[in-house]
Amino acid sequence: MNMPAFEPSQGRMNPVLVTSAALGIVDSKPISNFVDGQNIYCDGERAGQVYRVEFGAVRVYRVLANGRRQILDFHLVGNWFGLQNEDFRRSSAEAIGATGIKSISLQETRFIWQGLVPVVLENYSSAQEHQLVIGRQSAIERVAAFLLEMSNRAGGTCKFDLFMPRIDIADYLGLTIETVSRALTKLKSGSIIRLQGTRGVEIVNYRALQNLCQ
Amino acid sequence: MNMPAFEPSQGRMNPVLVTSAALGIVDSKPISNFVDGQNIYCDGERAGQVYRVEFGAVRVYRVLANGRRQILDFHLVGNWFGLQNEDFRRSSAEAIGATGIKSISLQETRFIWQGLVPVVLENYSSAQEHQLVIGRQSAIERVAAFLLEMSNRAGGTCKFDLFMPRIDIADYLGLTIETVSRALTKLKSGSIIRLQGTRGVEIVNYRALQNLCQ
DNA sequence: CGTGAGCTTGAGCTCGATCAAAGAGTGTGG
């Protein structure tokens, strides 16, 4: 049985179709440009806008009192972020590399909430998927799951670039950079992946990677 | 490079008000009764309905191929669950104790999606909150966070009953039952909580518990 | 070609998992 309220969406790959209502509004906005590491919004700040990545990437994260950081989600081209119900931000968002963002104010969103429902549901779904990874997977399984996720979001290619440094991967997966590095080395040694430079990844044995994710 | 200034969000919708449309439909439905452990929906199943807890409680979980289980969320009285974008379930839902559920078909939801937006946003928000706990907190910090969450959801009282067994707490927090038990014992020894029987909890030192959560 | 940030590798340690057993709580039947 289909969800009749909106068109079906393929994972997070194709948000363009499902948000056509929102697109009409956001497309008329100018692109705001951000440099690497630049803040888009901040924990504790009043929430005023909803955002869409036009180019580049964004990390959304929280920092605990003791300095430990958890990256809640990465957002790539076409992804919406910053959607929330509360008045104040409970996380921060930063550009990864040179990044372009379009935004609409929350006041405008009342006209397009319906169009954004699938977007929120997808974000929710991927948050739950991620709970499973960080709750019940070993280090190597987390890294394998991460590589598959990035491969998917890069369009399903087996050769792609990671757009974030190791520390971001570690903070996304709930690990340390050393453990991430060791896991990547292990996957390389097992001829499951190939590494090119510090960001390039090629999945050689896709099946083996999937098996690791349970 | 600067984002336009954040505008204050005026007249933020109250979740109770905005779900009134949904409430109107679901209130006319009969309550379905479930016994302890009974399945409400199943991983892989075609998704047909959205649910609301009338009494009792529900656990939503995923099981990995190797048998490891992760509880994604607990749902208490008044909570909606089962909202998703995909056609098929990616998790299972079970009653905890005697539980009453009202449901509406997804076909009906087209009339109330807009009303359910805050519900989805809240579920999304709590999923992210939980990512932080299982990604970057130690065992005792996770258990402390869990007790505070349950206290809040029980209405902010410091004396309440846990409605789930230790194994559910463990699978929610990404720990083992032994570790959960040890953490509870430690909190008891530190006079931060008091335990009554196997389910009863009283928070004696609320501040100390909050400090543990960072 | 030099420099520094980011990444990898190594050694040792710690927290939580695992394995094992005892204790508490609940329900059933004599």
Next chain:
DNA sequence: CCACACTCTTTGATCGAGCTCAAGCTCACG
């Protein structure tokens, strides 16, 4: 009402995955 049985929980002992601390190494950049 108590004895038994069963499940759930607690406690103990040991082990190992991943963290921490500490060097080296790479690579992108000037």
